[in-house]
Amino acid sequence: MIRLAARAVLAPRVLATLAVLAGFGLRAFRLGHQELRGDETFGYFFSLNGLGRIVSGTLELREPHPVASYWIQHHWLDAAGHSEFALRFTSLFFGTLSIALIYALARRIGLSGRASALAAWLLALSPYALWHSQDARMYSMSLALTLLSSALAIAFFRRPRFGTGAAYVLSSLLALHTHYFAAFVIVAQNAWVAWRAIRGAKTGRFWRPLRYWVAAQTALFALFLPWLIVARDTLTGYRGNGDSPGLLDALLRTARALTAGEMAPLPVRNAAALTAAAILLLLIAGALRRRSDTGRDLAFAALLLVVPLAATWLSSRGRPIFNERYLVAALPGLILLLAAAVERRQPRPEREVAAALTGVLVILSLIASAHYLFDPAYSKSRGWRELVRELTALTDGFDPARAWVLVNGADPTLWYYYPQQETRWAIPFAPGDTAGAERVTEDLVQAGVDRVVVPLASGDGWDGDRIARAALASRYDIIQTLSVAGREVVVGELPPDAAQPLSATFQGGLRLDTVGLQPGALVAPGSLLGIHLQWSGPRDQLPAGVKITLQLLDEGGALVAQSDAPLEITRGRSSHGVRLPASLPPGTYRLILALYDGDAEGQPRQITEDGRDAVTLAEIRVR
Numbered sequence: 001m002i003r004l005a006a007r008a009v010l011a012p013r014v015l016a017t018l019a020v021l022a023g024f025g026l027r028a029f030r031l032g033h034q035e036l037r038g039d040e041t042f043g044y045f046f047s048l049n050g051l052g053r054i055v056s057g058t059l060e061l062r063e064p065h066p067v068a069s070y071w072i073q074h075h076w077l078d079a080a081g082h083s084e085f086a087l088r089f090t091s092l093f094f095g096t097l098s099i100a101l102i103y104a105l106a107r108r109i110g111l112s113g114r115a116s117a118l119a120a121w122l123l124a125l126s127p128y129a130l131w132h133s134q135d136a137r138m139y140s141m142s143l144a145l146t147l148l149s150s151a152l153a154i155a156f157f158r159r160p161r162f163g164t165g166a167a168y169v170l171s172s173l174l175a176l177h178t179h180y181f182a183a184f185v186i187v188a189q190n191a192w193v194a195w196r197a198i199r200g201a202k203t204g205r206f207w208r209p210l211r212y213w214v215a216a217q218t219a220l221f222a223l224f225l226p227w228l229i230v231a232r233d234t235l236t237g238y239r240g241n242g243d244s245p246g247l248l249d250a251l252l253r254t255a256r257a258l259t260a261g262e263m264a265p266l267p268v269r270n271a272a273a274l275t276a277a278a279i280l281l282l283l284i285a286g287a288l289r290r291r292s293d294t295g296r297d298l299a300f301a302a303l304l305l306v307v308p309l310a311a312t313w314l315s316s317r318g319r320p321i322f323n324e325r326y327l328v329a330a331l332p333g334l335i336l337l338l339a340a341a342v343e344r345r346q347p348r349p350e351r352e353v354a355a356a357l358t359g360v361l362v363i364l365s366l367i368a369s370a371h372y373l374f375d376p377a378y379s380k381s382r383g384w385r386e387l388v389r390e391l392t393a394l395t396d397g398f399d400p401a402r403a404w405v406l407v408n409g410a411d412p413t414l415w416y417y418y419p420q421q422e423t424r425w426a427i428p429f430a431p432g433d434t435a436g437a438e439r440v441t442e443d444l445v446q447a448g449v450d451r452v453v454v455p456l457a458s459g460d461g462w463d464g465d466r467i468a469r470a471a472l473a474s475r476y477d478i479i480q481t482l483s484v485a486g487r488e489v490v491v492g493e494l495p496p497d498a499a500q501p502l503s504a505t506f507q508g509g510l511r512l513d514t515v516g517l518q519p520g521a522l523v524a525p526g527s528l529l530g531i532h533l534q535w536s537g538p539r540d541q542l543p544a545g546v547k548i549t550l551q552l553l554d555e556g557g558a559l560v561a562q563s564d565a566p567l568e569i570t571r572g573r574s575s576h577g578v579r580l581p582a583s584l585p586p587g588t589y590r591l592i593l594a595l596y597d598g599d600a601e602g603q604p605r606q607i608t609e610d611g612r613d614a615v616t617l618a619e620i621r622v623r
Contacts, residue, residue, distance in 0.1 A: 095133025383485020508541025
């Protein structure tokens, strides 16, 4: 009998422990594989400041999240380094801790051991929780702290002790300093206490725990009040980073996100949302049939789900702050209710159907997680590493002070992956600032920057009118426009001060006078050779569709690189770029120029007055 009792107690704990281990493994898997997103890099750079500067910066910038996660990350990065894996490991830690805490909370509200272990497994496999556990932001930390606060709230209310109350206040205070929406969980806890107080009013046994509970809430409010006072401008002036959906739209988006995350095909998310809704309906149907739920306190779980969702949606009515990421506080309530639906105390038909649907939900969760982990279309990856490789090649051969990379938006992610450039400018400095973009361009010229590379961010939030490209083209010659990882990359260049004289006159009188090369005649494989040509004489004798071809030939005359474009001469000059193959072997190569009629059959070349169909511009040495 003793062995059987021990085995009955041990099995759920073993299952919960396995859930924690599996959750850790799933969260650690490819933790640093996907590239950082903008919010992650903002948090990274923000955390590099000193602790006092983090506080002052939060207030000055009206950062919508408090400072606790930044402080922790600041100390963690000092110890662990600055890789993506290290940066996200704090989220992994709190995400894994949440699995153990939801098991403890499930036991607190009276779920059976097996149902509590199921709750741990559902959280371990949750695509939504997985995404946050691999995201270097505060949401996983908020999830863990609100779970801890809720477990301690139940323990303290049922058996008031100073140590438990102090732990509750401390965990709740940390949760509030991690994410303001943790307050919605505190509201749910107080709603549960009020409900329990109403139920216990007839017996009179609720006065003592209620008195201590009010004392704990008073202490929590007093400790958090100073921050509320200093951060009042943020709380009242923040305009949001989301939208204001209608109720039905908000419910649908919530159901999709909490069950299958945001990084999965829409059919998978819809199926997961419908499956979870069916399980909850079965839970309600079983509860109505039983009419008694002795031993369980599902009201707490229901409030943990409903109150944060309702408060988040109502908060978005006045300003656009509804965002699926902010719903993390509601996830435990949903998981606890899903686990309760398959308990033995549920009526058999409802329990068996709910168990089958839970299996379906687990399969859908695994499918959603697989899309997030392995399919680039549903991952955080945005091609930053590929982009940085290209930027490095496009600035190769220049003195770092004379070749700059700029961004045309507020996203700081590039600077995490491209740390070799200490000077970090945006063009324009502010959204839609045309005059500011022109000032930036003029400052670049005055600073002696010969080549400017701008990976243009998509979207119209900052540079929707393509201000950056227009401002750059006003002073720099656009020598190359290419697509890298879905981004348009523009390369602007000033002609070199020194140019080599040439004497090549095409029939009709157009004369090529000089050629200037950037970075010079010694280049590296994969780099971009800027070619600046000075022309004189009439052009009107050439065909309307005349094009220029620039070709790089090896010692045997074989073509190794080429650039063709319409011949456009502005202020007597045309500028071009020839990209060298990354696999180009070292040696000496010949750069030639030819003009041809792009509209004529056979595209015949234009002949020079001395009978040549091509002009040698320079000898190029590849190092």
